[in-house]
Amino acid sequence: MDLWPVLSKVELFEGLTPPELTDVAGICSQREYRTGQVITTQGEAGGELFVICDGFVEVVVNPSGQNPAPRTVVHLGRGQLFGEMALVDYGPRSATVKSIADHTLIQAIDRDDFNRLCEANHHLGFIVMRNMAADLSFKLRHYHLTGR
Amino acid sequence: MTAIYKVSYVVVGETHPGAILNTDHKPAVGDHITLGGREFIVLEIVDLMPARGEFHFLHATLRPTPA
Numbered sequence: 001m002d003l004w005p006v007l008s009k010v011e012l013f014e015g016l017t018p019p020e021l022t023d024v025a026g027i028c029s030q031r032e033y034r035t036g037q038v039i040t041t042q043g044e045a046g047g048e049l050f051v052i053c054d055g056f057v058e059v060v061v062n063p064s065g066q067n068p069a070p071r072t073v074v075h076l077g078r079g080q081l082f083g084e085m086a087l088v089d090y091g092p093r094s095a096t097v098k099s100i101a102d103h104t105l106i107q108a109i110d111r112d113d114f115n116r117l118c119e120a121n122h123h124l125g126f127i128v129m130r131n132m133a134a135d136l137s138f139k140l141r142h143y144h145l146t147g148r
Numbered sequence: 149m150t151a152i153y154k155v156s157y158v159v160v161g162e163t164h165p166g167a168i169l170n171t172d173h174k175p176a177v178g179d180h181i182t183l184g185g186r187e188f189i190v191l192e193i194v195d196l197m198p199a200r201g202e203f204h205f206l207h208a209t210l211r212p213t214p215a
């Protein structure tokens with residue numbers, strides 16, 4: 001599958017050159033999920049970043065002391081990423097993410113492969129990290145707006 | 149250059165968690181959109197952040213369409 005047209009429409013990679021996008025495509029692993037399949041589980045270790053190419057996922061935060069019931073915090077669709085927190089801070093998964101559509105197509109990127117690429121090409125590393133920060137900012141703004 | 153709209157959808161009037169997704173078309177007030185098999189109507193659209201490259205960042209408020 002030629003990933004270039006897909007990855008070029010993902011904000012995380014906005015600003016990369018075509019050769020850099022080709023390098024990113026080289027470390028992507030495509031996966032497909034059915035409705036209800038769990039992709040990440042809250043509290044588990046995680047070493048991958050995920051980019052949604054098609055379909056939808058649901059992000060659920062499981063019970064804690066303050067929130068006794070599982071709570072769906074957002075649905076994410078085409079072009080969105082998840083798993084980035086564990087990728088950058090090496091912490092456990094902060095939420096459970098499951099597919100809510102059949103044929104949800106995802107590109108998974110391994111942390112070690114990703115770090116190697118960023119260290120080998122600092123322009124690529126800067127662009128992707130900047131875009132990842134912008135995506136986290138967008139999610140935070142969305143979260144704030146849900147409580148208006 | 150083809151514009152891509154990254155949209156934060158928030159549903160008012162119920163506990164729907166909202167959604168974030170990319171679309172090729174800029175949503176407009178009065179549009180009907182489907183999220184998770186349910187239909188909603190767009191009440192408001194605002195720019196959330198300045199555009200960067202071909203990416204535009206929008207926030208849309210929705211309410212469920214009457215059954």
